[in-house]
Amino acid sequence: MATWSNLMFQNSSSPLMEQLIFFYDNSMLILTMITIFLMYIMMTLFINKFINLSMIEHQNIELIWTILPGIFLIFISIPSIHLLYLLDESNHPSITLKIIGHQWYWSYEYSDFKNIEFDSYMNNEQSLNNFRLLEVDNRIILPMKFQIRTLISSSDVIHAWTVPSLGIKADALPGRLNQTSFFINRPGIFYGQCSEICGANHSFMPISIESINLNNFIKWINNN
Known part of the structure; x- marks a missing residue:
């Protein structure tokens, strides 16, 4: 980060x-x-x-x-x-992640699995273990070394889903579906933020992706 x-x-x-x-x-x-x-x-x-x-x-x-x-x-x-x-280029994606921007939080849906969808809000807890304005209550969990496709849209105004360390920046437009893809080559936690001035709380809708191995990802899917 x-x-x-x-x-x-x-x-x-x-x-x-x-x-x-x-x-x-x-x-x-x-x-x-x-x-x-x-x-x-x-x-x-x-x-x-x-x-x-x-x-x-x-x-x-x-x-x-x-x-x-x-x-x-x-x-x-x-x-x-x-x-x-x-x-x-979206070359044979293994997992599709649907992303919807709201004022001022993100919604995620794993369309390849049943009933896995959640909202992700900024974590308001102030702690030395948390990064200010970057931690969220529900992280995106994805397996590393797999091609991930994202479908991005918005429910209200223009947002931008951005994760700099993965080279991703895509606009979330109401009434339009944008597609991008990425490949995570190592485990870790990667942070991003909305990069479009979307309103008063624009700086309070962070993005947090946790990359794990396939076995742990399957366990996480089964537990949800």
């Missing part, structure tokens, strides 16, 4: 989040190289006392500074489009 001193992304817990971080590093490397090069050119223009007419107007230079940005954009756009399609 994010802490006050964290300046970068949270540690990835899914393959898609790993790819998002790789794409970010790739893009930032290209932007850093461009920025350093432009700063160098600007400093030389300020310091240099000589004037070269070929540097002020020259067709070869104009051709170069037109083609080079296009090449940089290709190196950014190809992995971006590839990743965009991967994020939208």
Whole structure:
């Protein structure tokens, strides 16, 4: 989860989040190289006392500074489009989780199993063992190393179901059903929050996912 001193992304817990971080590093490397090069050119223009007419107007230079940005954009756009399609792909999901946003809590339903649905409210208990504004009374229990599909909607206003460490952010729109999928590759508890300004208590509808192994998940299903 994010802490006050964290300046970068949270540690990835899914393959898609790993790819998002790789794409970010790739893009930032290209932007850093461009920025350093432009700063160098600007400093030389300020310091240099000589004037070269070929540097002020020259067709070869104009051709170069037109083609080079296009090449940089290709190196950014190809992995971006590839990743965009991967994020939208739902490949043989094992479990479907229905999510409905309310003012101001979440409702969950495991449609593959009978009578497993519950509401998830923010936990108001103040304790050193609880993360403030992130703990809930009913966590989402999911097995790790399985493809999970989510169907997201809303009953009132626009919400956004977001879990940063899993690389998930999907709008919950009234009258519309959005679909996304993710794959949790390790056990743990992953936190998120509504990322759409949905009203007065927008910051008080957190998300908590607990990832466990398959045997414990089956026991949890049988006990509910």
